[in-house]
């Protein structure tokens with residue numbers, strides 16, 4: 001018999017509509033073992049993010065997974081939240097019941113340090129919000145960089161336009177100093193920028209495939225993404241919504257979904273019009289070695305179909321478990 005051990009992951013997140021979709025994808029994937037959610041400011045306040053994370057876990061019957069509260073603002077920059085994109089509460093029109101569970105009392109930075117150092121080389125981190133928690137953890141415990149197995153970051157726009165300024169992507173714009181620390185930390189990084197995520201548009205047709213399932217999960221996704229779709233329509237003339245964070249999550253065990261280049265990448269922190277802009281040295285002009293693998297091509301339909309299938313499987317699994325509990 002083949003032995004199969006799931007990949008151990010921690011998700012650092014600012015939940016957030018597409019963060020919620022990424023968390024559900026992780027819970028739907030037997031290839032992964034989610035060992036914690038660390039919450040950071042970003043799409044909504046950190047306190048709202050904690051509530052959202054706990055409620056999403058309860059929705060998916062995964063309330064055993066620990067949630068920890070992290071930083072409430074960027075390292076240097078003023079706070080910037082995204083109610084126009086994700087709604088006042090962070091989950092669009094979705095209204096999940098208030099959670100019964102509570103976050104751990106530990107700070108997210110200490111949680112990340114403790115969990116990773118207790119299993120050096122074994123834990124993968126998926127960072128799908130501003131990188132404040134991770135940067136602060138690296139400053140507090142520099143050995144963290146050597147102990148992380150791999151880091152997947154949803155962030156940056158390499159050849160793509162920005163989604164927050166004409167040049168910068170949200171996660172790197174909100175805390176560019178944190179991104180700078182993490183990019184130069186020596187952790188093996190896979191960057192998942194807007195270049196690939198903006199090709200992955202979840203549409204009404206995808207949601208319709210989930211509609212027949214009498215599970216609260218498709219209903220949640222529909223209510224949350226309705227707001228997100230209105231944002232994309234109004235601000236970017238996109239029919240549907242870009243699911244950035246689930247792509248970064250999927251690449252942890254489906255690397256075949258993207259094409260990559262090893263590149264030296266940096267982020268602008270000089271405070272001008274390029275603040276938060278990520279840029280890559282494609283022609284080796286700096287002479288600096290590559291510091292990350294960057295996803296620059298994506299199998300769009302394969303990813304979107306995969307996402308929908310996994311959400312459907314999770315919904316069916318939870319329905320079956322409910323029936324078994326009742327029976």
Ligand code: BDR
Nearest residue numbers: 016018019128170171244
């Ligand atoms: C990123 O910013 C947020 O709006 C999303 O959750 C995603 O992590 C995309 O720029």
Ligand code: CA
Nearest residue numbers: 016019128129
């Ligand atoms: Ca996010």
